[in-house]
Amino acid sequence: MADPVIALERVTLRYPTAPSPTLRDVSFRVEPGEFVGIVGSTGSGKTTLLYLLAGVIPHYLGAELDGDVLIHGRRTQELSLARISERVGLVLQDPEAQLFNLLVRDELAWGLENRGLARAEIASRLASTLSFFRIERLQDRITYDLSGGEKQRVALAAVHAIAPEVYLFDHPTSQLDPIGAAEVIAAVRRLAERHQLAIVMVEDKVDELVEHADRLVLLDGGRIVLDAGPREFCLRKDLLDAAGVRPTQMAELSARLIEAGLKLDVPPITLEEMTVALRARLRS
């Protein structure tokens, strides 16, 4: 097993104003090249988990913390936020909270300028990022009068331009159109593979995660109740129901068909699997 890029070891976290812990005894690791999806209902602790991995907690937000949060084996408490953010890119849940510049091109360039990159290098990264997120036509626009989805694309692109080795995404596709959302998640998969990056993505589009993520982690009331590959994840209906999360539409359909007496040896969880399983059996 490769060394994890990031790891939580038995972490319990309580916000100062909260009566009880928000994360409870959470352990979890991500290796280079791995894409992990995080799923859970509202308030289950997803954003808190990302804040911990990004060092936002404890460096920016205070909390009572037990256990260890490690980046390449070093505790985040001992690293400065600046050092952490050289390696870790965090895309916030609300894109507007992340856009600081008047013009889109400046939004993408400023992180690079801050790191003292040469002009030519900045220009080339800018060009490739604009095309990766299909926002070339927006580069001279004012960030605050973009449409919701356009803002979200720019926020994603700004983090991509920095080329971190760990990406933390909080609902990165919440305002994207359906095909755009699917494309971004597929592109993230390729990014992880090609550059051996570690990806943690909070996302409620389980249908897309199942196609592209290596593992899915289910949070329920601040605990990790399931950390499994896509198939096992979809089939643990008991845990998903308890956590208020739905599997893929095809996994739901499989369950309904099995209830109705259809024999499916391996219950399909994706559209492709379902198509193959049914095609031969249906009368025309």
Next chain:
Amino acid sequence: MTSTPPAALAVVAEGLEFEYPAPRRILALKGVTVRIPEGQFAAIVGQNGSGKTSLARCISGYLRPTRGSLRVAGTEVWRLRPSQRATRVGYVFQNPDHQLFRERVWDDVAFGPQNLGVSPDQIQESVERVLRRLELWDKRELHPFQLSRGDRQRLAIAAIIVMRPQILIVDEPTTGQDMARSREIMDLLAGLNREQGMTILTITHVMELVAEYARWVIVMHDGRVLLDGPPRQVFSRAEELRITAINPPPVARLGLTLGLDPLPITVPEARDAILRRLPA
């Protein structure tokens, strides 16, 4: 055959164009023609930047059409004073934080009726009714920014429906909500539609919710209406929808591949359609 009288129209747009002003001069609506009858529950869908929010802002009277015609609840709504507009059409912003500005939850909801000159007794009563209905009554003394995003979203809806508009437009009401909360919000809209006959226009990217709740779908592409119709009919045209980055729900795509007829658009419909096609 008896013909039912044509329903009154909540929205009639013909060749509607809207251009954001100089120096940008972006033509966001390039000729929208659409009719929405009163009492409809319609979803507006389409690619990012296709003009959904711009159309919603025109219908709500915030933006004045650049060319073409637009009648909402029978009038040219942008000509009305805000207080006259509010009982005809209400618009809930894509980001609730752009809309909430008072110190207390209660004040945010009371603000609209106060401006309409409603009597204090009536304000008390209607604010309480709306806050209870949206499960915000216990939080009425809090500052809006002490609420979770989901609560703020419901508060933004409360602040509009307290004025009882005939037409309610909600821009991406389920963004950032989990499935249970999303359904709660859609159930709330469906209830207003059913009980008060409120015309609902909701903008969304979640096709599962469109399939379950909307009776009519308006598909936008590049500033125009690409097609419109009942969800089943719209989702049967998957090829055309691709150009505006819309994917029908997975069960509908399955139905198209397997040739299920009528096309299922929800999980129970798909189960029934498949069971009917299995050999006994």
